[in-house]
Amino acid sequence: MNWYVVYTKPKWEKKVADKLKQAGIECYCPLITQIKQWTDRKKKIEIPLFSSYVFVQLADSERNSVFQVAGVVRYLFWLGKPAIVKNEEIEAIKTSLKAPNISDVSVSTIQVGDRIKLESGAFSNQNAIVQEISNNYYILVLETLGCVLKIKYK
Known part of the structure; x- marks a missing residue:
């Protein structure tokens, strides 16, 4: 059975999860625990790590059963197909959230204008500026090398 988003x-x-x-x-x-402060008190609350996302594990033939639950909008799609998350990735999320030294976790997406550092490949350790984001590629400007890089992904 696959994990879907x-x-x-x-x-x-x-x-929805309940x-x-x-x-x-x-x-x-x-879920992650955060301390929220109001004018009169502080309180620890659990908030979802990924806003508006819940992972479900079920057979492909049973995918429509989630729409019986109030609050479910749709499946997350990747390249025209429902996004499948590997079991190892779910386990990695669970393991990392159990680590005792985690104090603050946030998830953000890459946007046009962001400065990033490439971590692998021929241009590893190079700083780049995101110039364009498409459905299947990124265009990055590598200022130190004076070039534009187009990265395709599947």
Whole structure:
């Protein structure tokens, strides 16, 4: 069985995960603990690591069963097909969130204008500026080398 990513209504991640479990569907909503401060108090709260996403594990033939749950909007798609997450990636998320030395975790996406450092490949350790993002490629400007790099992904 594959892990799929379900897109939920905003702020419904924990509710959807609870209802999916009640319906007998294996799901995972990674949570992190943050301290929120109001004017009169501080409180530890659990918030989802990924906004509006819940992972579900089910057979391909049972994929439509998640739409019985209120708050489920759609599946996340990648290149025209439902995005599949490897079991090892789910386990890596679970393991890293259990680590005792994690104090603050945040997830963000790459956007046009962001400065990034390439970590692998022929241009590893080079700084780049994201110039364009498309459905299947990035265009990066490598200032130190004076060139433009187009990276295709599948």
